Amino acid sequence: MQDSKEMLFEVDKNKCLKCGICVKDCAFGALGVGKDQTPVMKQPQNCMLCQHCFAICPSGAVTFDGIRPEEALEVESADIPTAQQMENWMKVRRSMRSFKDEDVDRALIEKLLKLLANSPTGCNARGLTFNCYPDRNAMNKFRKSFIKVLEEHRDGSKLLPRWLAAPAIKLRNGTGDMFFRGATGMLIVSCDETKTGVATPLEDVVIACSNFEHLANANGISTCWCGFLKLVQNEVPELLEKIVGIRRSTPFYAILFGKGSTKYTRGVERGRYAEIKINS
Numbered sequence: 001m002q003d004s005k006e007m008l009f010e011v012d013k014n015k016c017l018k019c020g021i022c023v024k025d026c027a028f029g030a031l032g033v034g035k036d037q038t039p040v041m042k043q044p045q046n047c048m049l050c051q052h053c054f055a056i057c058p059s060g061a062v063t064f065d066g067i068r069p070e071e072a073l074e075v076e077s078a079d080i081p082t083a084q085q086m087e088n089w090m091k092v093r094r095s096m097r098s099f100k101d102e103d104v105d106r107a108l109i110e111k112l113l114k115l116l117a118n119s120p121t122g123c124n125a126r127g128l129t130f131n132c133y134p135d136r137n138a139m140n141k142f143r144k145s146f147i148k149v150l151e152e153h154r155d156g157s158k159l160l161p162r163w164l165a166a167p168a169i170k171l172r173n174g175t176g177d178m179f180f181r182g183a184t185g186m187l188i189v190s191c192d193e194t195k196t197g198v199a200t201p202l203e204d205v206v207i208a209c210s211n212f213e214h215l216a217n218a219n220g221i222s223t224c225w226c227g228f229l230k231l232v233q234n235e236v237p238e239l240l241e242k243i244v245g246i247r248r249s250t251p252f253y254a255i256l257f258g259k260g261s262t263k264y265t266r267g268v269e270r271g272r273y274a275e276i277k278i279n280s
């Protein structure tokens, strides 16, 4: 990433149609029209680095942060899921609660994590950190550290609540894994809200997890949200700081993954339970 935002935005004057569409689409007026009608970065402090100018240019005249238009996927040729495919997916996507004792292809996970960087964030803040435990080895180390922190936890003389102590003992003894469902991998997404420009930390985190769920399943990897980690963190606030270095009170969420060992025969129909109000 270059330092100066003026330098990020470059226009090939031979290709520019002078249509002004990039200037109009610029959400906070960072771009303006120059003397010769070509766009220029006028208010760099307003640039969110969202790359809309790069994406919208009909003639491919904009290079942004050194990324040339030839390097980007054309919307016309992008093979995105159809309405029917999305409808099917909404019905058959499932939380997986039992996993095969097999690792997921690491290169695939790395590819998906890079793609996640395209998830939207409020004000394009991009303050997310992706902590991934990609395989059984990493996950088991995480489990061991998790148990250790729980065992060492002291909150005055208060013991861990039973709902937490009982499954923790099972996890330690290898007789149950209520927290992590036997998953071979886990992604923890966190957002350092103290970073400049971060407006919507928890929303950004949850959107990225949700995108991971879709991407992973589209690649044959099953997932399950790990709300339990959140509950345990509430009870043991030093937990993630000790294991991963995620500071207390930092917004985060976790999602488990692996090769699912359960097959669901049909989709669910939950539409009737939703309260849908169409207002006029």
Ligand SMILES: Cc1cc2nc3c(=O)[nH]c(=O)nc-3n(C[C@H](O)[C@H](O)[C@H](O)COP(=O)(O)O)c2cc1C
Binding pocket: 093, 094, 095, 096, 097, 179, 181, 224, 225, 226, 227, 228, 229
């Ligand atoms: C934010 C969130 C946290 C969740 N946490 C857990 C969890 O810790 N363990 C678990 O087994 N399932 C967890 N789930 C899965 C839900 O129980 C599940 O989504 C719900 O029962 C609906 O089933 P489905 O995902 O198969 O449609 C969580 C789901 C969400 C959205």
